[in-house]
Amino acid sequence: MGKSIKWLAGGVLCAAALGAQAQVNQVRVWAAACANCHGTDGRAEPGAISLAGQGKDDMLQKLLDFKAGKRPATIMHQLSKGYTDEQLAQIATYFAAQKK
Ligand code: HEC
Numbered sequence: 001m002g003k004s005i006k007w008l009a010g011g012v013l014c015a016a017a018l019g020a021q022a023q024v025n026q027v028r029v030w031a032a033a034c035a036n037c038h039g040t041d042g043r044a045e046p047g048a049i050s051l052a053g054q055g056k057d058d059m060l061q062k063l064l065d066f067k068a069g070k071r072p073a074t075i076m077h078q079l080s081k082g083y084t085d086e087q088l089a090q091i092a093t094y095f096a097a098q099k100k
Pocket of ligand 1: 030031033034035036037038049051059062063072073074075076077079091
């Protein structure tokens, strides 16, 4: 019993230490899912919409409106529903920080 509790505590500490870095990587994974259509790091080919360098608040509002079905869309309704509002905020922050 005592042994397994130590194990557990060790695991929790380790997870906390890795947490910050894991979160950065997680945002990159989410952002990579957008790259097919919006370009690597949100820098789109001509004809598609670039996300890189868009204002964070503006981008987040568009994503939340897609999710709520308030903004007309072909594909973004379905895609935005796959993320929590908090995740969308992190994704918007990521793309806003990319160079145009
Ligand atoms: C399959 C292609 C595709 C993928 C993948 C995709 N998008 Fe889109 N995105 C679109 C299209 C097309 C539009 C235009 C609205 C519509 O028709 O849905 C759009 C519009 C947007 C807009 C509004 C841009 C503007 O200025 O009007 C934002 C913000 C956005 N996408 C963010 C994202 C994010 C974040 C992801 C990844 C989680 C993502 N998109 C993944 C195709 C895609």
